Amino acid sequence: MAIGKGHHLHLIDGSGYIFRAFHALPPLTRKSDGLPIGAVSGFCNMLFKMIEGNTGDDAPTHLAVIFDHSSKTFRNEIYPEYKAQRPPLPEELAPQIPLTREATRAFGIACIEQEGWEADDLIATFAEQAKAAGARVTIVSSDKDLMQLVGGGVEMVDGMKNVRIGPEEVEEKFGVGPDKVVDVQALAGDSVDNVPGAPGIGIKTAALLINEYGDVETLLERAEEIKQPKRRQTLIDHADQVRVSKQLVTLERNVPVEVALDAMEVQPLDADKVLPFLAEMEFRTITNRIAEKLGVEAPTISAPAAAPAGEAHAPGPAAPEFPEIKADAYEIVRDEAALQTWLDRIYERGYVAVDTETTGLDEMLAGLVGVCLSVEPGEACYIPLAHVNGTGDLLGGAERSEGQMDFAQALEMLKPMLEDPSILKILQNAKYDLKIFAREGITLAPIDDTMLISYAQHAGLHGHGMDMLSERYLDHKPIAIKTLLGTGKKQITFDQVKIEEAAPYAAEDADVTLRLWTLLKPGLVKERVTTVYETMERPLVPVLAQMEMHGIKVDRDHLSRMSNTFAQKMAGLEDEIQGLAGRKFNVGSPKQLGEILFDEMSLPGGKKGKTGAYSTGADVLEELAAQGHDLPARVLDWRQISKLKSTYTDALQEHIHPDTGRVHTSYSIAGANTGRLASTDPNLQNIPVRTEEGRRIREAFVAEEGNVLVSLDYSQIELRILAHIAGIDALKQAFRDGLDIHAMTASEMFDVPLDEMTPEVRRQAKAINFGVIYGISAFGLSNNLRIPREDAKAFIDRYFERFPGIRKYMDETKAFAKEHGYVETLFGRKIHTPEIGSSGPRAGFAYRAAINAPIQGTAADIIRRAMIRVPPAMEKAKLPGRMLLQVHDELLFEVPADAADDLIGTVKDVMEAAANPAVHLDVPLVVDGGTGTNWAEAH
DNA sequence: TGTTTCACG
DNA sequence: GACGTACGTGAAACAC
Numbered sequence: 001m002a003i004g005k006g007h008h009l010h011l012i013d014g015s016g017y018i019f020r021a022f023h024a025l026p027p028l029t030r031k032s033d034g035l036p037i038g039a040v041s042g043f044c045n046m047l048f049k050m051i052e053g054n055t056g057d058d059a060p061t062h063l064a065v066i067f068d069h070s071s072k073t074f075r076n077e078i079y080p081e082y083k084a085q086r087p088p089l090p091e092e093l094a095p096q097i098p099l100t101r102e103a104t105r106a107f108g109i110a111c112i113e114q115e116g117w118e119a120d121d122l123i124a125t126f127a128e129q130a131k132a133a134g135a136r137v138t139i140v141s142s143d144k145d146l147m148q149l150v151g152g153g154v155e156m157v158d159g160m161k162n163v164r165i166g167p168e169e170v171e172e173k174f175g176v177g178p179d180k181v182v183d184v185q186a187l188a189g190d191s192v193d194n195v196p197g198a199p200g201i202g203i204k205t206a207a208l209l210i211n212e213y214g215d216v217e218t219l220l221e222r223a224e225e226i227k228q229p230k231r232r233q234t235l236i237d238h239a240d241q242v243r244v245s246k247q248l249v250t251l252e253r254n255v256p257v258e259v260a261l262d263a264m265e266v267q268p269l270d271a272d273k274v275l276p277f278l279a280e281m282e283f284r285t286i287t288n289r290i291a292e293k294l295g296v297e298a299p300t301i302s303a304p305a306a307a308p309a310g311e312a313h314a315p316g317p318a319a320p321e322f323p324e325i326k327a328d329a330y331e332i333v334r335d336e337a338a339l340q341t342w343l344d345r346i347y348e349r350g351y352v353a354v355d356t357e358t359t360g361l362d363e364m365l366a367g368l369v370g371v372c373l374s375v376e377p378g379e380a381c382y383i384p385l386a387h388v389n390g391t392g393d394l395l396g397g398a399e400r401s402e403g404q405m406d407f408a409q410a411l412e413m414l415k416p417m418l419e420d421p422s423i424l425k426i427l428q429n430a431k432y433d434l435k436i437f438a439r440e441g442i443t444l445a446p447i448d449d450t451m452l453i454s455y456a457q458h459a460g461l462h463g464h465g466m467d468m469l470s471e472r473y474l475d476h477k478p479i480a481i482k483t484l485l486g487t488g489k490k491q492i493t494f495d496q497v498k499i500e501e502a503a504p505y506a507a508e509d510a511d512v513t514l515r516l517w518t519l520l521k522p523g524l525v526k527e528r529v530t531t532v533y534e535t536m537e538r539p540l541v542p543v544l545a546q547m548e549m550h551g552i553k554v555d556r557d558h559l560s561r562m563s564n565t566f567a568q569k570m571a572g573l574e575d576e577i578q579g580l581a582g583r584k585f586n587v588g589s590p591k592q593l594g595e596i597l598f599d600e601m602s603l604p605g606g607k608k609g610k611t612g613a614y615s616t617g618a619d620v621l622e623e624l625a626a627q628g629h630d631l632p633a634r635v636l637d638w639r640q641i642s643k644l645k646s647t648y649t650d651a652l653q654e655h656i657h658p659d660t661g662r663v664h665t666s667y668s669i670a671g672a673n674t675g676r677l678a679s680t681d682p683n684l685q686n687i688p689v690r691t692e693e694g695r696r697i698r699e700a701f702v703a704e705e706g707n708v709l710v711s712l713d714y715s716q717i718e719l720r721i722l723a724h725i726a727g728i729d730a731l732k733q734a735f736r737d738g739l740d741i742h743a744m745t746a747s748e749m750f751d752v753p754l755d756e757m758t759p760e761v762r763r764q765a766k767a768i769n770f771g772v773i774y775g776i777s778a779f780g781l782s783n784n785l786r787i788p789r790e791d792a793k794a795f796i797d798r799y800f801e802r803f804p805g806i807r808k809y810m811d812e813t814k815a816f817a818k819e820h821g822y823v824e825t826l827f828g829r830k831i832h833t834p835e836i837g838s839s840g841p842r843a844g845f846a847y848r849a850a851i852n853a854p855i856q857g858t859a860a861d862i863i864r865r866a867m868i869r870v871p872p873a874m875e876k877a878k879l880p881g882r883m884l885l886q887v888h889d890e891l892l893f894e895v896p897a898d899a900a901d902d903l904i905g906t907v908k909d910v911m912e913a914a915a916n917p918a919v920h921l922d923v924p925l926v927v928d929g930g931t932g933t934n935w936a937e938a939h
Numbered sequence: 940t941g942t943t944t945c946a947c948g
Numbered sequence: 949g950a951c952g953t954a955c956g957t958g959a960a961a962c963a964c
Contacts, residue, residue, distance in 0.1 A: 202951070590961095591943095611941095613943085618944080643946065646959085676948085776954070780954030783953085840951060848955065852956075853955085856956060888957090889948065
């Protein structure tokens, strides 16, 4: 049948896909002989999805995979350097390329390449032909060079991310519609393909010019009209180069192709072709899935079957054999006998995946609604405990649903198992469930946490939430909670969901958790992060749960009084500001403020940012204020107070728990890539301290009657770690001698004796010290110190000269990150740096992050180790009191006043020795302490 | 929902 | 040789 209207052609950019798959997917090798096959595996999964996954309109009627042919093309004749600087194929990828062609043929899909043409030209030609015949076209690729083809029935889909790329997405990327993409590319050039373009013109400028002049030719003809002298000259000087560039980037849509579209019609899978190939590759999962689909027996695969360990972290074919996830396969446990059967199975197994369902996300307020258990992939149950019918009314709760076990009785049966030291409880984000159960009098232990197992292995690579992990490692998208609860005003709580609807969702989570555990746990050993997980992640869970549940007392009246004062001050400032502006406007709107300052008052300081809005950040306003302008100065005052009021004095009151009268933050253990904790709801790690006004907010954090707050913080911990890691003898000695480290740095750099040090010189040295930790750059330092870039550069050069170890550390860290794709802390925590290979500004970000991560991460490791050791140390010393908060280098305690000194003695020792015995630091760790009835005093 | 601003280490 | 930057976070308000 001839292709035409109603048909849908899919053109897969085969070469592009395997390159990306190779870099994005974990390396995977064939069990029997170690042949690298990661990209082939990803490729086969993608093909299968293409055939199976698309339904309805999206299903291809015609399908082809297009490859580059390894020969010169017409572009090399126009411009010999085209794609000349391409590095050779990675060793592990080269053998996979012929295999992907073989795979295509095994799937019965047209496999197309043609001498003298790039895949992109063939795709352009086929797309054009199909469009002319009235068919729909989808190009499976993320290559920007293909974006010029989008529109008029042609769209692109990113085969790995499953993201659709239509005209809007193209416009977003290039700043112009698909029809002008080649013009922008011609101007901007492309370093990857070695297309020269016009020097100094990037995509943004190119889009600007094209939008104004229409196309490259018109622009070049009218180049004299351009206002910016540099830009004008560039275009005049390089007009021919731009014209050549346009030829290079324009795809040929009339290649004399040797294959007809009709030959691309989708064929049914041929078991005799596809199965032997997949078996040879030893792709277990996909072989079985296709065999099952075709109703034939799967060929045996000779490699050992029960060994998920070696490839546990690889998705798809490497996964252990799991049955399909079926929502209707789960049991609802409604009586004692059924629950007992499950308990028996759990004891037989020795482990169980557990998940709780609750009425909300706040563990301190949410009520337990049900419990899910799973002991085997595909087998899980839901135990409803507190479901109700309807939503209830104002007077009383709704009526309890039928068919549930008695709440107390069920928990009584579960408790011995949940507390049994011989039964491992597997959870996703264990701290949440731990706290829910703790409020029912159950102490969950021992536990494994799939979120933390993922974090220990993959920090920096991706998030660690269940939905994300499930999609990535199980290729399964769990039921969204939204589908049960709805959103917005009509949202209900989980107890109002019908039990029959709740069960598949709930049980699936336990099932998924168990599967993830099976898959990810062995990876700890393989990635050599077992110690990290066992000493710095898993034991932290109960410690944090205790801190969060205990909370910290907050003086509501103090905050409320401050809020009132702030409100008055703000009103006064608003009047004053609007008076200065000559009209009313919203002072809190950066947009309106920008218009007032720069349009109406015509103050200096131009546009900025990708949105085209004026920047009105504090540094801009400070600059204007320094020039003597009152309005920006008043806005700065207003902003400070507004911030304090909305974020702290108002918001904190909302977080005071109705029963405990205390504020209970929640720490995310796997939030920050470096190993730091993050604090949310509310964030108690950014309570003001730097200004006098802000510090008064800390006075609202108080100790109970008869108690005091004790603050213990590491002095200069990151600089000490830098001195150790980079091996800077002068810094190490200074720390051993207890010197003022910034003054010492200044003295060393500027040859000023310590006793003649001025505060200004010391301040500059301090900024440089911090800059080094952040992966220093002349630009950053010049900004921070408000000095010319050349001066900043001179400072940095001087610093490197005096402390040559620093440069060595920076270079070695960069090289390590580049080679391995991650960096490590002293304790073996890995922080992945996937962006390190990228080009442009991203590379700079990635390098600085890579330099900072081992330092920040080692400090985070040390305080984690301390926190885990503190509770047993306090117990041993029979100390009353509790650890309440962590603020990166500080721990805050509440303790009876007469025990404060003992607590400081004990905890200080633990903190200062926290690196031992795993790591011996060449510098001492020093902890300073303070005491007071509120946090401001203690700090 | 994304951007801007600003609080902390 | 230009790109656009200090590192790591979370929350609130505005703008769309």
